Amino acid sequence: MQLSSPLVRRRSRNLETQGRSAMARSHSTRKACIPKAAAHKASILKALCVAFALLFVVAHPAAAQLSFKPTAEAVQEDKLLNALKEGDKITGRITIPDAMAASLIQPAGRDWRDFHRSKLPVIGGVAIIGMLVLLAIFLMVRGRIRVDHGFSGTKILRFASFERFTHWLTASCFIVLALSGLNISFGRILILPLCGAQAFATMSTYAKFAHDYLAFPFMLGLVVMFLIWIKDNIPGKIDLQWLKQGGGILSKGQHRPARRFNAGQKGIFWIVIIGGSLMSVSGWFLLFPYIPANVTTMQFWTVIHAVIAMLFIAAMMAHIYIGTVGMEGAFDAMGTGEVDLNWAKEHHSLWVEEEQAKGHAPSGSTPRAMPAE
């Protein structure tokens, strides 16, 4: 018989345990019979006899047949693979400290590969190029949204310096994070052929460092933005009316009344807060891969991180468009912080009235400015 046969191994293991229990028994017998030396000796003999008898019984081939059939009942890879559920893996026990090494085969890696190579480029492409196309069409059809009544020359403070600082802290981090993230997803296809493997790898290394480090000021910006703007971003009835008329975006000269933020801006706020939170949580697990210590969990968070990122980038492109090219006078709000009074009245009539009531704003001679003509 082969030495390595599992049958022999199993049997010798049984012997070992039997021997151990016999020893334990003899030990307890000795304890009970301390006063009488003769009885003591006899009991040891007795225990030894029992142990030997047991040895014989266990080692006897007939007794061994009572146990399992080691070859027929051995684990089969095919059976384990077939029994695996979606996203599951074959795991076992290991004797090295790395707990993740206990996973033997995880076929779900193939699904992740398929997501990364086939699905994500489509999601990202449709979201980002689709948004670019939409914005281009919008610019062509609607043109730049002008201040209907022209600039008044009077300014009103829209965003204080701390608010602007928070905005630009988050925004600048976002742009670097977005570009370095897109580099991971699309760089291999778009940039690698242009600059060669070594230059691309060096660039990607720095991009990854930037991505890792700037995640923290971005998260800080998110938290501060949430705290300073939440009070102006609670959805209300007025937003429904604004939305019903498309905010007057689609047709000229139509402006719905709005407080500090209209429904569109509230939408952007919540996209940033919710999207940013999802990016932060998922990113946290990628920054600290040893927290989940589980490849399935990490795969899940990378998928969340990537999909939300693509949608987030598309939404922010619309935000950047309307804040710069798309609308006259809008950039000043985050640029100098002061917007033209006429712009404010057209887009945030109720907010202007509130500011004027508080004495924070110059009260124009006509609360509802009429055309000069």
Next chain:
Amino acid sequence: MARVKFLCDADRCIECNACVTACKNEHEVPWGINRRRVVTINDGKPGERSVSMACMHCTDAPCAAVCPVSCFYTTADGVVLHSKDLCIGCGYCFYACPFGAPQYPKVGNFGSRGKMDKCTYCAGGPEADSTPAEYAKYGANRLAEGKLPICAEMCSTKSLLAGDGAIIAEIYKERVTKRGYGSGMWGWKTAYSDSPTG
């Protein structure tokens, strides 16, 4: 050229972990990284089996497919290797790998990943064969010396086989026929199923 593979005959593996130790020693693998490991399935239950697992050097390797900087390449022998000069330590190959082969030394901030390390089939890396630079990054290049991977060469029960995929598969099938049982060619379906020629 032969298409080289690994095959672990789990019915012979006695979980001695000599392959793990030999690998670590041969390549001076960094602390905390095991290019090869032995996983015991159904440990302590009837019919338990131990499988020695490392990079399977897949056909159409998932790691190579998802790498954002394209640092992987496959040699003429079918060995999947990578360049540590290009690797940015993003972890994508670890997510995609069915066998948990890629590992990363914990360097730098946030406990984040350094350059990926994995089994090279004792074939080194992109550097010139058997140079100190190659040894420092990837370990010994036994293939260049005409030797097979150390893990398989010194396996005491000849459970772990390395070499031409067709030949080691034939050896395994012969064993199964002769003894009448076999727990399977662990990982082969996952690593090579997409290509019949493998």
